[in-house]
Amino acid sequence: MRKALLVICIAALLSAIVSAKTTITVWTFFSGGEGFIVTDLIKKFNAENPDIEVVEQIVEWGELYNKLTTAVVAGDPPDVSVMHLAMIPDFASRGALTPIDAYASKDILSDYVPEIISKAHYNNKLYAIPIDTHPLVMYYNKKLLKKAGLVDQNGEALIPKTWDELIKYAKTAKEKLGLEVSITAENGPMVGERLFMAYYTQLGGEFYDAKTNSIKLDLEKAKKTYEFIKGLYDSGIIKSMDYNTAESLFQNDQSVFHLNGVWAMAVYPTLNLEFGVTSVPALEGSKPYTWADSHTWVLPKHPKDDPNKIKAAVKFIEWFARNAAEWAKAGHLPVLNSVLKSDAFLSLPMRKDYAQVANFVVPAPSMKGWVEIRQKMWEISQSVILGETSAEQAAKQLQQAIKDVLAD
């Protein structure tokens, strides 16, 4: 009996050595529709690559970054983790990520939307493989626009191309339809950070200062942006509200326009809603630049690098990026030009209407502490909307916040 057991054990051990599977653990925070897509893609990868086994571990959305930090401190992080592009400087600067320049394929790097892959670098080292971008876009309710008489010669709903047009249409629709609001957007991150960055960039504002190789704010343009935001609220076409209220009003035909990320595309087409999606309006003479973040895959730092594991992990994350047309079903835009132009992606519903937005994305500046600055941005703009801070003071406060974070 004992001998038999021994033989079985040895046989099992031998077969394990022969198959020599490299196991890659992956942390994700995706749930719902996004979660199913990721799990399916991982299954597909495992089937195509018998030498690698990717094991997914789902971590709660709000907890992932805390847990990742503690896992790195404990010396036992996952081999791969999801990470927002905007978080990379915070983690890379603290040595929590493994640089992957030596492992990434050359052809994939040149295929990327330049603005996105440049932000996957920190101090000239590559730390992430981005899999999507999720920009701020504008949704519009076709039924309400038609009802308000905002149509072209063919009877199609008019789509505002500039901010002035948006304001004009929104005012008309609000009056004619007797709506409480005609534009809805969450008043924290959506307006204070995302709309701010879109408008500020359209004005020609930048966060990166090439002269000093650091982050700065163009005071005059920031002030103009805050004046614009204040003007929107003062005109009554938009009111302060939280995310769920903004979405509910739009979904229930109670608002004509809605500013939100492309992730809403995972849900809106499934509703009984006559809507369209397009890039945010542009200032005259500017391109429709817009805020965007990205989901990326990163390799958290282990106490000791295992080149075999890193190779297998990079193989998986590159494969995922190349198969991002499937992932794009969740609403996100692919960031590889080859995928962006592929039929698999463009044949998804309405994607043609906003695929071009990928060319005008403005990710967070590559700086440590951006997480703190954006929190300040949400609050400063809320204070401007409430009329407690003037546009000029607000711009100065934001400039001071950036200085403080850089100095810390």
Next chain:
Amino acid sequence: MTVYNKRKHTLLAYMFFLPFGILLVVFKLIPFVNSVRMVFYKWDVLGTPQFIGLANFTRMFSDRVFLTSLWHTFYFVILTVPPILILSFLIAVLANSKIYGKGFVRSAFYLPYTLTISVVCLTWALLYNPYFGMISKVTKFFGLKTINWLVDPLWAMPAVSITTVWWTMGFSIVLYIAGLQQIPSSYYEAAELDGASSFKKMIFITIPLLKRVHILVIVTQIIASLQIFGQVYIMTAGGPAGKTRTVMQYIYEQGFRYFRMGYAQSMAFIMFLIMLVFAYLQLRLMISSSKEELI
């Protein structure tokens, strides 16, 4: 009893204490000592802690966000503790009286306490919603102005407080009911013979005899309210414009979002000291009130 036996007893007592003692030392005492040590350091969790003396404290007292958060926290205490004290006392009196349906009163007011924080906060956020919420429907019916509760700088904190009172009152009600049942009915009977009205019985018998419960409710509520975090985090995210940010939330942001563990630890230490004062106060008041009872 011999000396030997006494020693054996002591040993046995320690043996019984040991399993809990080990857990206490490993999971409470050592982390506590470490966290107090960390107030003198700058630490981003991943790097090595850097000794900076008292810099965390000087920073704290010139940090306007910390000081306003401290005020918001006290404001929340002021908005929640008196209503909880008064309402739970009145409801307990009602639930303890010989009225029809007191069982319903008891469970109706205790039930919210059994709900989880996210259920409570999301439900109330929906009630407060100016477009779809029930409260705005009621105010509209009476011709009142619709308040945008959670994004109005004036109303956001009161709204969070109302939710908290509704949610946590059940616990104090139970304490009061227990207290009320300990008052001998002979006191009331004697008062009735002397012709005391219900109001006088309440003022001269019920309220003074519940002194210990009052102290318990006030102090535990103050300490609980000082730790307010979840409600504001879910309902307002500290907004609008940081007007409902509390110290616990700021500690979380500094420690886990901006990775300033030492700074977060120092703020937590200050909160610990504040709560220690209240806990000490409770102990002293309880001791003195039990002495009174002996007299």
